[in-house]
Structures are given as structure tokens and as C-alpha cells.
Amino acid sequence: MKSMVKKLSKIVLIVLLFLGCDSATDSVDLVSLEGIVFEYDAENNALPVEGALITAQGLYKQTLSDIDGNYSFEAEPAADSSAITIRASKIGYFESSTFIYVARGQSLQVPSLEMKKVTLVDTSDSGGDDPTTSGEAAHIEFISPHESHIYVYSSGLQETAVLGVKVTDAQGNLVDQEHAVEVKFNILQGPDGGEYLDPGSMTTENGFAFTVLNSGTIAGPIQIEAYVDLPTKTIHAIPSRIAIYGGLPDDDHFSVAVEKVNIAGQVHFGILDVVTAFVGDKYSNPVAPGTIVYFSTEYGIVEGAAVTDELGRASVNFLSAAPLPLNPATDSFTEITAWTYGDTISGLTLSTSFELLLSSVTDNIDVSPSSFQYNDLNEAKSFSFNVSDIYEYPIVENSVISVQATDGELFGDTQFKTLDSRSSGNGTTDFGFVWAPGDSLKAPQVFITITVTSPEEGNGSRSTNISGVKTP
Numbered sequence: 001m002k003s004m005v006k007k008l009s010k011i012v013l014i015v016l017l018f019l020g021c022d023s024a025t026d027s028v029d030l031v032s033l034e035g036i037v038f039e040y041d042a043e044n045n046a047l048p049v050e051g052a053l054i055t056a057q058g059l060y061k062q063t064l065s066d067i068d069g070n071y072s073f074e075a076e077p078a079a080d081s082s083a084i085t086i087r088a089s090k091i092g093y094f095e096s097s098t099f100i101y102v103a104r105g106q107s108l109q110v111p112s113l114e115m116k117k118v119t120l121v122d123t124s125d126s127g128g129d130d131p132t133t134s135g136e137a138a139h140i141e142f143i144s145p146h147e148s149h150i151y152v153y154s155s156g157l158q159e160t161a162v163l164g165v166k167v168t169d170a171q172g173n174l175v176d177q178e179h180a181v182e183v184k185f186n187i188l189q190g191p192d193g194g195e196y197l198d199p200g201s202m203t204t205e206n207g208f209a210f211t212v213l214n215s216g217t218i219a220g221p222i223q224i225e226a227y228v229d230l231p232t233k234t235i236h237a238i239p240s241r242i243a244i245y246g247g248l249p250d251d252d253h254f255s256v257a258v259e260k261v262n263i264a265g266q267v268h269f270g271i272l273d274v275v276t277a278f279v280g281d282k283y284s285n286p287v288a289p290g291t292i293v294y295f296s297t298e299y300g301i302v303e304g305a306a307v308t309d310e311l312g313r314a315s316v317n318f319l320s321a322a323p324l325p326l327n328p329a330t331d332s333f334t335e336i337t338a339w340t341y342g343d344t345i346s347g348l349t350l351s352t353s354f355e356l357l358l359s360s361v362t363d364n365i366d367v368s369p370s371s372f373q374y375n376d377l378n379e380a381k382s383f384s385f386n387v388s389d390i391y392e393y394p395i396v397e398n399s400v401i402s403v404q405a406t407d408g409e410l411f412g413d414t415q416f417k418t419l420d421s422r423s424s425g426n427g428t429t430d431f432g433f434v435w436a437p438g439d440s441l442k443a444p445q446v447f448i449t450i451t452v453t454s455p456e457e458g459n460g461s462r463s464t465n466i467s468g469v470k471t472p
């Protein structure tokens with residue numbers, strides 16, 4: 001039996017090498033195929049079949065399924081459309097096949113191929129019902145599928161995951177009790193929050209062994225290995241990965257912010273602003289991806305809900321629209337509220353809010369002094385000016401403020417862009433500059449111009465002039 005396996009393996013390898021020597025082909029003419037090969041175990045669990053030889057009859061292509069039972073390849077059909085058979089074969093299994101149509105340039109998902117093991121019977125015994133025994137352990141692999149994620153300790157959600165492995169001999173048979181081995185489990189990488197495996201090792205029962213992953217208090221990915229120490233070598237399973245997600249939302253780790261804190265919402269309808277809720281659990285970890293956060297706004301329009309990503313962020317769009325603030329002279333803000341459930345059983349509701357400034361049109365520029373005098377002495381003149389909307393709130397970011405003079409020198413706030421701010425004061429609405437005539441200014445009159453140039457969705461442009469006259 002072993003010699004036959006070796007011969008067949010060599011034949012398969014030669015065929016694969018030969019078929020892998022195709023010349024390059026224009027990708028437009030290729031067909032891309034992918035699929036999966038699986039089997040059912042005694043408990044009717046679907047398990048991937050690794051190392052099955054996949055043949056695309058009519059395309060002259062072959063490949064092997066990977067550890068997860070997946071396979072894929074590209075080939076050029078003989079005609080614009082072709083009927084082909086996809087066949088899966090492996091020693092110890094009955095062949096399986098499916099029939100599909102392919103066309104040039106297509107990408108197709110082949111129907112899953114189920115394979116069934118051939119049960120070998122010892123006919124030398126009068127009963128003839130006992131299967132042959134296995135050989136020594138040669139391979140180990142994790143059983144799929146298992147839980148893809150669990151949650152941090154004390155989250156109130158699922159905190160454990162059962163992981164199983166199967167150990168087979170060189171022929172792919174599960175090791176029997178006579179050849180049982182001890183499987184050891186170990187955490188290769190993890191968030192180091194107290195997660196652990198129990199048991200740390202187990203002797204196979206009919207070729208299977210199991211352990212349980214218990215989460216800790218920190219979220220993050222975790223990688224688990226399983227291995228068997230044999231007298232001459234150690235065999236390892238490809239490590240299995242599970243994500244530990246955060247727990248339920250916590251009030252102290254729930255906040256909301258906007259991309260821009262000031263938009264000209266009283267000037268333009270249809271301005272978009274991104275609203276993001278940041279949701280963490282009581283251990284400061286992001287909550288589980290997919291946690292729903294709901295949103296509402298006092299004025300304007302906001303999308304109703306979003307789900308968190310892997311960093312605990314849930315984002316929606318705010319849209320400037322009716323209704324607008326009722327008393328903008330005293331309050332031009334809209335309160336945007338985010339809320340979610342802190343406990344899915346009791347229905348505990350958590351909420352947090354942020355005030356977004358809906359600024360109005362740009363007001364006339366207030367400058368002091370509005371006129372000045374100068375002489376032959378190099379005496380500097382100081383000016384202060386105010387740029388705001390008509391309700392004395394800051395105008396939106398990237399509004400360009402420029403101060404220019406027909407003569408002399410300028411210093412200070414003379415050429416800059418406004419910042420994103422919702423608070424009035426120095427640097428947001430209040431600015432200043434200095435003008436100096438120099439030692440020999442002969443011009444009898446000087447004009448200083450202050451200009452505000454608004455962006456497309458801004459508050460509006462404005463300008464004003466300051467005049468200076470030379471005195472003896």
C-alpha cells in the first residue's frame with residue numbers, strides 16, 4: 001500500500017510540473033476558477049480535504065487543495081464557451097466531480113465538492129467488519145470551522161472557544177487508540193491579557209484532541225499552535241487564529257466627535273460633515289465590531305445608525321439642512337447625540353453628545369483704528385481687527401485673510417488661513433498687525449486693505465480699507 005502511495009504521488013508531481021509549464025496567455029482569454037473540497041466526519045461536521053488532486057477536464061489543468069480545502073487556477077478554454085468537468089481525487093477517498101460551463105474572461109466559483117473516505121475492510125477475518133488499524137502519527141491539523149472570535153473576560157458575551165485537532169498517519173487515516181499520541185497546545189501570540197488554554201495537552205481519542213481557549217481582559221488577535229513530539233521528530237499543525245473582541249460599551253469610554261467643528265450651515269444647505277462615535281469597553285478596548293450606534297441631531301439631518309469597526313469607530317454623515325437654530329444670536333450650535341446599549345439583556349442605554357457650530361454669513365470687518373496719520377519719523381502703527389459671522393462666531397476654516405498696503409511695511413497677521421474653531425477670541429476672530437512707514441516714505445497717502453476670501457462652502461467674502469495721510 002505504501003509503495004503504491006509513493007508511486008501515485010510521483011505521478012501526480014510529474015503531472016503538476018508538466019502542466020505548470022504553460023506559456024503566458026493574455027488574461028482576457030483566461031477563465032479563473034476557485035472552489036473548496038470537504039468531507040463530513042462521524043458527527044456530520046464539514047471538514048476541509050487537504051491535498052486533493054483537482055482536475056479540470058477539458059482545460060488541461062490540475063492543482064492541489066490547500067489545508068483549508070481551497071483551490072484555484074487559471075486556464076484558457078478551447079472555445080469562447082466550454083462545458084468542463086471538475087474532478088477531485090485523493091488516495092483513500094472516492095472521486096467526486098461536478099459539471100460547469102465556462103467562458104473566456106470569467107471568474108467562477110465552482111460548486112463545493114464533497115469527498116467520502118474509502119473504508120478498508122480486513123476480509124481475512126471471519127467477521128469481515130473491523131476496519132484496518134492506522135499507522136503511526138504523521139500529520140496534525142486543526143479542525144475547521146471553529147469560533148472566529150470570542151469576547152474579553154467578564155463581558156457577558158461568549159468568552160471561550162473550543163479548538164479541535166485531528167492526527168492522521170501517512171495514509172491520511174485517523175490514528176487509532178493503539179497509536180494514540182499526546183497533543184500539546186500553546187499560545188504563540190496574543191494580547192497578553194490573561195488568556196489561557198485548558199487543557200494544555202490531551203491524548204488523542206480516535207485521532208482527535210481538544211482544548212478550550214479562555215479570553216483575558218485585553219482584546220486582540222491570538223495565535224494557537226498544536227504539536228506532537230514523536231521519537232524522531234515533532235509534527236506541528238499550521239497555527240489557528242482567533243480574535244478576542246472587546247466587551248459591551250462602557251459609559252466612561254463612549255464619546256462622539258465631528259470632522260469639522262464649524263460649518264457654514266446657516267449659509268449653505270447640503271454641507272456634509274462626518275460624525276464619529278468612539279466606543280470602548282470597561283477595559284479600554286474597542287467594543288466588538290458590528291456594535292450598533294444610533295445618532296440624532298437637534299438641527300439639520302444626520303444618518304440614523306452605523307456599526308463599529310475593529311477600532312470601535314462608528315461614522316455617519318451630518319447634512320446641513322432645515323431646521324436651523326431658532327435663536328442663532330445666542331446659540332448657533334446643533335447638538336448631535338450618539339447612543340447605544342451598554343447591556344443587551346437589561347437594555348441599559350448610553351449616550352454622549354457634541355455641539356457642532358452652524359455659522360452664518362461673514363460680518364463686516366471691524367478694524368481699529370479705521371484711519372491714521374504718519375510723518376517722516378519711522379513710527380509704527382498698530383491695528384486690531386475682527387473677522388466673524390454676523391453672530392460673532394468664527395468663520396469656517398481655510399478662509400483666506402490678507403492684509404496689504406500700498407506703501408510701507410506690514411507685520412503680524414497679514415496673510416493666513418483660518419483654523420477650524422467654534423470659539424471666538426484671539427486667533428479665531430480677533431487679529432492684529434503693525435504698519436511701519438520706514439525712514440523715507442514720501443507717499444502723501446497710504447491705503448491698507450483687509451480682504452477675507454471664503455471657500456466654496458464658506459461664510460462669504462468681505463473686504464475693508466484703512467486710509468493713512470502723511471502730515472508735516
